[in-house]
Amino acid sequence: MTNRPPRPRGRGIPDATVARLPVYLRALQALQDRETPTVSSEALAAAAGVNSAKLRKDLSHLGSYGTRGVGYEVEYLVYQISRELGLTQDWSVAIAGIGNLGRALADYGGFGSRGFRIAALLDADPAVVGRTVAAVEVGHIDRLEEIVRSAGVSIGVIATPAASAQDVALRFVEAGVTSILNFAPVVLSVPEGVDVRKVDLSIELQILAFHAQRRADGDGRRPVGGTGLEPV
């Protein structure tokens, strides 16, 4: 009773597919750089680390963009996936919290090969405000609403300490932001209609620890030798 109602999946692309499209896109762009004109589902799937049936099913949700007996035209598929993901338009991003993490995000130029523009950086620390990071001047977080509005920000990234994250989230929403990427280790509460994604280092480590423990104990299985290299 605490989360969003089951969205009626009206002719939409499955979430699991959406989550993989960026991976396919990146693999395709690598092929593009090597001037490969076409690619089979088998080859593209290998590059993306999935199996080919899944890849074909995923792509089939976008339309019928392959040619039987041949494969997919790389350039065309790049365009179709980009369009589907909304990367043919530009998205303005604001990052709140310019510590090491915020700086890493700001400097990470390869924002999925364009589509995203850093429009604002925000911090509360007077020692950081006024500095220039990745060619953008850091503004004071007190002016968040004003800065976010005037820069037309549509995606807010939260890289602040946990204690400030909820507050910053609500202020982003207040300023009209409806997409939030949260790196702070807290569960954010936001109004309906706001999309929040979470990235959490310590959760990932804990999941790894669980599997590592599994491998080590219990059923007597030891890490198997491994015959070759397999994408994961």
Next chain:
Amino acid sequence: MTNRPPRPRGRGIPDATVARLPVYLRALQALQDRETPTVSSEALAAAAGVNSAKLRKDLSHLGSYGTRGVGYEVEYLVYQISRELGLTQDWSVAIAGIGNLGRALADYGGFGSRGFRIAALLDADPAVVGRTVAAVEVGHIDRLEEIVRSAGVSIGVIATPAASAQDVALRFVEAGVTSILNFAPVVLSVPEGVDVRKVDLSIELQILAFHAQRRADGDGRRPVGGTGLEPV
């Protein structure tokens, strides 16, 4: 044909559940700090941002740790989840790539409230090697195997540029690491039996962009006003 065979789920905890246990754990630790002795599935679920049926089903996979009519004893549940996740033992972590991101990870002391220890930091840049970050001296990546082995590292974190990530991954594996957390935007190939998890900023942004675009165009739905605050 390119990925791991379907693991026979022999009396194991579902992956989806494992991924949520750390969230429950964090919520429980917050309750512990406030000295709350017991909690209902309803209340804990709200704090974790899931619904209560899911929470109960998740916890039921660990055992029968609640009391009907009452709820769960916070302390006891913290212990059980910690044990299940393997956090009652210590895990040594090595971080390769001490740029802004690597530094952010190293400085992020709150590694899920203990359980993880930074045992080694590695970089290729002579300007960084020898420096001390988070009380650990940065070693040269050329000595990875040696350092990783002698420090007994069991989890490797890759925060290098994309170009070096695959190489570093194989050297981690070579040195006996079987759990890898990858922040570089590449699909890693590793031998069977090695567990890789990926965290990818630009993929998250692209997923947000997809949903933002959905909201904006097509079916005419505009971002709804939102009646109240709902965890996400």
Next chain:
DNA sequence: ACGTGTGAACACATTCACAGCT
């Protein structure tokens, strides 16, 4: 009376296997 634990129903995702197009 209350809240957990769970079977049954449902929803979503993956994989198989092959018909159909080039």
Next chain:
DNA sequence: AGCTGTGAATGTGTTCACACGT
């Protein structure tokens, strides 16, 4: 002959709703 696109089968995850223990 080769490879896509997709129904059907299977596997996984979520939600419902209520029996059961305290």
